[in-house]
Amino acid sequence: MNAPKLPPTDLPHLSDPVPPGVTHPKTIKSFVRRAGRTTTGQTKALQDLGPRFILGYQKQVLDFPSTFGREAPTVLEIGFGMGEATAHIAGVLPDTNFLCCEVHEPGVGALLKRIGEQELTNIRILAHDAVEVIDHMLPPGSLDGVHIFFPDPWHKTKHNKRRLVQPVLVAKLAARLKPGGYLHCATDWEPYAQQMLQVLGAEPLLKNTATAPEGWADKPEYRPLTKFEKRGLRLGHGVWDVVFRRV
Ligand SMILES: C[S@@+](CC[C@H](N)C(=O)[O-])C[C@H]1O[C@@H](n2cnc3c(N)ncnc32)[C@H](O)[C@@H]1O
Helix, strand or coil, X not given: CCCCCCCCCCCCCCCCCCCCCCCXXXXXXXXXXXXXXXXXXXXXXXXXXXXXXXXXCCXXXXXXXXXXXXXXXXXXXXXXXXCHHHHHHHHHCCCCEEEEECCCHHHHHHHHHHHXXXXXXXXXXXXXXXXXXXXXXXXXXXXXXXXXXXXXXXXXXXXXXHCCCCHHHHHHHHHHEEEEEEEEEEECCHHHHHHHHHHHHCCCCEEECCCCCCCCECCCCCCCCCHHHHHHHHCCCCCEEEEEEEC
């Protein structure tokens, strides 16, 4: 019989209790570090392009003009996965800087590969927990937008506390947006979509851009339909976009 797999010691246990009144305690992460093979192409991209496009995580505020080599509107993306949407959006919005966080190494390699293939210059990557990046590297009123596309849904009720879109994180993001800056979330999991609407709706600094009474936004043009999303739509699954602006 196979021995049961033990969780790595540096990860919090999924069954850790949440202290009362705390929605997103520091010990509960919105991700688990998945095993996954980094392909030869991704490894090469990490070696060749990593030094130019990956920023080191540090507990020091980031200076955007020197990081990107120009003054331009800056959008934060949390959890870009394999970077398909990220690279597309960076290509269609060349005048915007994209600061992109992802903890999954093959995903970082995959986005670097796309950066090389599409000759993109407006992306910088932080291969680190976005929550710590927000806490330590992003000053108030510095962002023009935030993208959170298809965040891990953490379906089971006992895992819901790991969801990224929680009041504490949303308050931090709202504080880092410029007035008029936007927070755009998308998901294919309806209960999470409802949570997004409710949490963003309860944040006093944010206002829904939707005109439809249900509160959902039309999919903004810049967000492409990824392979994963197209498959879901073919299977009859829904997708919900939620776009709020800082007042
Ligand atoms: C379900 S995937 C979606 C990826 C992508 N946005 C897409 O639409 O295909 C969610 C990703 O978020 C990343 N993630 C979750 N929490 C994160 C955090 N706190 N900081 C950085 N990345 C995170 C995970 O590693 C995972 O790759």
